[in-house]
Amino acid sequence: FTWSRIRLFDHLAVILIYEELLKNPLCKITNVYESETRKYKPYPLNTLQMTKLVSIYFKISSKECMMLAEKLYNKGYISYPRTETNYFPDSMNLHKIINELRKNDNFGWYANKLCEEHKYQKPRKGKMNDKAHPPIHPVKNMNKSLKVEEKEWKLYEFICKHFLAVCSNDAIGYNTKVTAKIQEEQFFCKGLKIKEKNYLEIYTYEKWNDKIIPSFQVDDEFYPTSLLIEEGITQPPKYLSESNLLTLMDKFSIGTDATMHEHIENIQKRNYVIKNSKSLFIPTNLGIALVQSYKKFKDIGIDLTDPSLRAKMEKDMSLVASGVKQKNEIIRNYIDIMKYIYQEIYNRID
Missing domain, CATH: 1.10.460.10 (Topoisomerase I, domain 2)
Structure with a gap:
């Protein structure tokens, strides 16, 4: 459980409240909230988003990312990699691309799933359109068994997995928020249970993990195993x-x-x-x-x-x-x- 005030900058006030709570630390559950939540699948990939994500996931610079993307484009494996567009036109046959990816040794199983289990969903529509090129997407299958540079493969795999994620369902889970009080002080804790991973099955670059908390009912009472003050300092901005x-x-x-x-x-x-x-x-x-x-x-x-x-x-x-x-x-x-x-x-x- 976390204190609802989150933090106070008056050290003496915190000590006084803490000492008062220690006199009678009986904790009573006041509310239990449950709701469905979604983790939305990504938008179709444009150049800016590709360079940002590749720098985060693979520590590849934007300059090198564009060089690798140009190589993949010139070999016919991906679409033109310089685009601001982040939505697919309705006229574009995305099923044809998914069918091509069914041949892949690494992620063909997921392309099969989209086709055979009717898991395909229309991609989200972004707001960017340079009116010249569609979002970056795979054009032709490439297996890792082909002799290809490691970074080049990582970028190709990322573009393919991003495309498959774009054509999938959002991930679905259930949020639980429990509120409690000790004397007059309010506390809360949050839990998450993943119901359907959907696009996260293939898009392993993003994490959304279960956070299991005990089952509580309103008016439950218990004594906390510990009651701690955590002291911190504000940090300067990072580079x-x-x-x-x-x-x-x-x-x-x-x-x-x-x-x-x-x-x-x-x-x-x-x-x-x-x-x-x-x-x-x-x-x-x-x-x-x-x-x-x-x-x-x-x-x-x-x-x-x-x-x-x-x-x-x-x-x-x-x-x-x-x-x-x-x-x-x-x-x-x-x-x-x-x-x-x-x-x-x-x-x-x-």
């Missing part, structure tokens, strides 16, 4: 992982699905950051000095460390691609902005 960085780049419109991995590679090549043994990005003295230097020029009216200028540029280029704005107009506008920035900084060099 960014590649997945975190890609998420923030997407949020602030830094780069596109086709260029994000190149930006990450470039800041490492230029020694602005290094990647440590835990695959976290650590800013170097050079990188920190660069940002601090740019911040000294804030009085020119443009913060060069802020991503908004680049984000606006990316957005305007998208508007050119969709025919809303003219290419020459955009080029002139940003040349004028960059000239102004260059001249203002040049004038301040001493």
Whole structure:
């Protein structure tokens, strides 16, 4: 059981409450809640999501992930790997792809299950569509017995399993929440029982485990085996992982699905950051000095460390691609902005 207040920052108050509870620690169950819950299957795979997940699951950088994906595409095993789209058009024959994967030695059993046991479910529909390419999906079966690089196989297997998960049912479980009180203090505990694993049978990269708790009834009473105070301290934010960085780049419109991995590679090549043994990005003295230097020029009216200028540029280029704005107009506008920035900084060099 966990204290409903979770934490207090007044140490003396916690000690006083704790000592009062110890005088009579009889615990009484006040409510038992049970409800069905679902763990939703993933959306169809686009480039950003692929590079993020591959960096988490396999510690493969986004740059290397795209190189491997290009190899698989050129060999005809997967669809075009540069896409923002995360939903399949209704006209696409997904059953044909599942049938192709039935030949696979490693996960063909699950493709068979989708076909023969009528477990197939339509994929979820995301909101992204680049109007050029569908989500990343397998095109042709490849068995591990073929002589293929380990990382290349891992990426292919991931893309196939992701696709099969997308065509499956959500996982289903039952949540239990029990509330209790000792004197006037409220406590709770939570349990989970998995009823149907469904897509998690094949998508073993995600975990959703049973958390078994004892069976309780309202008004049950018992004495806890222990009553403890746990002391903790707030932690500073951690350095960014590649997945975190890609998420923030997407949020602030830094780069596109086709260029994000190149930006990450470039800041490492230029020694602005290094990647440590835990695959976290650590800013170097050079990188920190660069940002601090740019911040000294804030009085020119443009913060060069802020991503908004680049984000606006990316957005305007998208508007050119969709025919809303003219290419020459955009080029002139940003040349004028960059000239102004260059001249203002040049004038301040001493």
